[in-house]
Amino acid sequence: MDTLLSRRAALKAVGLGTAALAAGVGLDLGTGVAEAATASDALRGALGSTVLLPGDPGYDAERAGFNTLVQQRPKAIVLAESARDVAAAVRVGAGLGWPIAVQATGHGISVPADDALLINMRRLAGVGIDTGRRVARVDGGARWRDVIAASAPAGLLPPAGTTSNVGATGYVTGGGVSIIGRTYGYAADRVRGIDLVTVDGRQRRLSPTQEPDLFWAVRGGMGNFGVVTSFEIDLLAAPTVYGGALTFPAAAAERVFAAYVGWTATVSDRTTSVAAFVRYPDIPTVPPELRGTLALIIRVVHVGAPADADAELAALRALGPVSDTVTAVPVARLDTIYGVPTAPVATISESGLTRDLGDDGVATVLRAVGPAATLPPGFVEIRHLGGAFGRRPASPNAIGHRDARFLVFLSNPLAAPEQAGAVHQAQLAALTGLGPVLTGGRIPTFLGPTDVTPQAVSVAYDQADWTRLRGLKSRYDPNNLFRINHNIR
Numbered sequence: 019m020d021t022l023l024s025r026r027a028a029l030k031a032v033g034l035g036t037a038a039l040a041a042g043v044g045l046d047l048g049t050g051v052a053e054a055a056t057a058s059d060a061l062r063g064a065l066g067s068t069v070l071l072p073g074d075p076g077y078d079a080e081r082a083g084f085n086t087l088v089q090q091r092p093k094a095i096v097l098a099e100s101a102r103d104v105a106a107a108v109r110v111g112a113g114l115g116w117p118i119a120v121q122a123t124g125h126g127i128s129v130p131a132d133d134a135l136l137i138n139m140r141r142l143a144g145v146g147i148d149t150g151r152r153v154a155r156v157d158g159g160a161r162w163r164d165v166i167a168a169s170a171p172a173g174l175l176p177p178a179g180t181t182s183n184v185g186a187t188g189y190v191t192g193g194g195v196s197i198i199g200r201t202y203g204y205a206a207d208r209v210r211g212i213d214l215v216t217v218d219g220r221q222r223r224l225s226p227t228q229e230p231d232l233f234w235a236v237r238g239g240m241g242n243f244g245v246v247t248s249f250e251i252d253l254l255a256a257p258t259v260y261g262g263a264l265t266f267p268a269a270a271a272e273r274v275f276a277a278y279v280g281w282t283a284t285v286s287d288r289t290t291s292v293a294a295f296v297r298y299p300d301i302p303t304v305p306p307e308l309r310g311t312l313a314l315i316i317r318v319v320h321v322g323a324p325a326d327a328d329a330e331l332a333a334l335r336a337l338g339p340v341s342d343t344v345t346a347v348p349v350a351r352l353d354t355i356y357g358v359p360t361a362p363v364a365t366i367s368e369s370g371l372t373r374d375l376g377d378d379g380v381a382t383v384l385r386a387v388g389p390a391a392t393l394p395p396g397f398v399e400i401r402h403l404g405g406a407f408g409r410r411p412a413s414p415n416a417i418g419h420r421d422a423r424f425l426v427f428l429s430n431p432l433a434a435p436e437q438a439g440a441v442h443q444a445q446l447a448a449l450t451g452l453g454p455v456l457t458g459g460r461i462p463t464f465l466g467p468t469d470v471t472p473q474a475v476s477v478a479y480d481q482a483d484w485t486r487l488r489g490l491k492s493r494y495d496p497n498n499l500f501r502i503n504h505n506i507r
Contacts, residue, residue, distance in 0.1 A: 061094055061110050061135075068097040080138050081131070083124020084183075087364040087435060088467055090130035092119065099141045101213060101221055101247035104158070108245060109219030111135035112499055118217070119502035120245050122159045122185030124362075126192065128467050131502045137245060139187070147172055152255060153210060158187045158247045163353075170350040173257035175321070177205040180292075181358035187246045192463035193238055193417045195425065197355065198259065200290040200405030201321045206237040207411035208252035216244040217495045226413040235490045238416030238462055238479070241503045242487075243494050260327035261319040261355040262344035264334055268389045271295065271314040274337050275388065275400075276380045278316055285330050287405035291318040295387055299395035299433075312389050317356060318344060364432040368445040369464035370456045371403075371422035379455045386451030387428070393448060394441050396430030416487060418480030419459035426452060427464055442468060465504045475504045 119131035139159030163182035177196035194205025212224040224233035300310035320327035387398040460478040
């Protein structure tokens with residue numbers, strides 16, 4: 019690239035050489051590469067896995083994230099195939115002083131990895147299931163669909179979100195708001211151990227008894243402390259759930275939403291639900307009867323017997339949905355409950371947390387995001403928290419705001435990137451309208467591509483936790499090389 023140095027000098031800068039060979043980093047000093055090579059040539063020589071540079075075949079595909087709003091041009095991309103590859107890549111990147119970015123699917127992409135070393139984890143996607151312990155060991159690039167494919171035959175349920183297309187690691191390190199979360203808690207709450215590569219290239223094992231400070235921080239602190247190469251997480255013994263959607267037309271939305279909020283106060287912790295105001299665009303790809311319309315869709319997941327689920331859902335069904343798809347769903351078919359599209363798209367989002375919603379709170383929500391509100395096509399979710407979401411795990415983590423009752427999530431696809439500014443302003447106006455019921459807090463998983471300032475990131479944590487996270491960041495990544503993220507600084 020623009021930084022010229024010899025291959026030997028680059029390897030010396032990152033502390034690689036004979037000692038690294040003995041440690042098994044995978045150098046090949048006999049390849050005949052010219053001494054006057056670029057830093058990226060040194061990177062290629064130091065790693066056994068594929069390295070892509072701008073202009074190389076595959077570079078554009080491997081730099082792309084799921085959210086196409088964020089475009090990035092890293093200096094180099096490493097397609098890691100092992101934890102050893104990751105450790106070597108981190109040592110090289112850190113030695114050259116490059117920022118280090120990590121990506122599996124790019125769903126949570128926020129800051130573009132321009133002029134950075136991007137470690138693409140998608141090839142490191144193995145999953146192992148210990149049926150006796152009910153634990154999954156998940157590699158850093160695996161998606162939830164990989165976990166489900168491995169766990170479903172054993173009748174074990176993972177804490178996936180609304181789509182299994184997302185990377186499991188980014189989801190877990192941001193908290194992970196699962197579709198079974200009132201039963202299970204945040205996904206981060208049930209992590210048993212983590213394998214992490216820190217900025218010094220060291221491979222560390224984290225657990226409640228091994229490096230407990232880092233174990234606490236990574237579960238909620240996202241990618242700020244290193245690269246997660248694998249983690250272990252609890253599974254539930256549940257071969258099926260009872261789940262699906264109840265759909266109501268715009269004319270009934272206000273009445274039904276008020277009833278839904280009241281209903282959430284009556285259900286057990288085995289039921290997790292989301293009410294979404296969905297605004298359909300007026301475009302040819304949408305069925306004619308839905309174009310330009312609004313619907314209130316309530317999705318539920320019950321972990322337990324169908325008879326118990328039916329009893330809990332009776333009050334919602336009595337409200338007269340025009341469609342009811344709630345039924346027994348095998349673990350292998352979890353994605354059918356939410357039906358989230360899997361094609362990459364440019365999206366902008368915002369979120370917040372609310373207190374209890376009494377009559378005044380319900381009215382506030384309806385004014386801000388209900389049928390009469392003017393918002394662009396997309397959806398506004400009101401996710402029911404409480405239950406296990408509200409209980410701190412036996413081994414504490416950095417996920418706070420446990421007293422919130424609902425999570426508000428606004429998401430709008432963009433027909434063109436230049437729409438982002440106007441759409442984001444509409445989202446902010448909606449949040450302003452919701453102000454009386456918002457706590458001011460966020461959940462790390464739901465930080466979006468505009469939430470990149472220290473203030474925006476800090477509100478995702480309790481104040482004491484933010485202070486502790488900043489101290490640990492200074493200790494383990496003093497030069498902030500892991501900053502291509504929702505950065506803790």
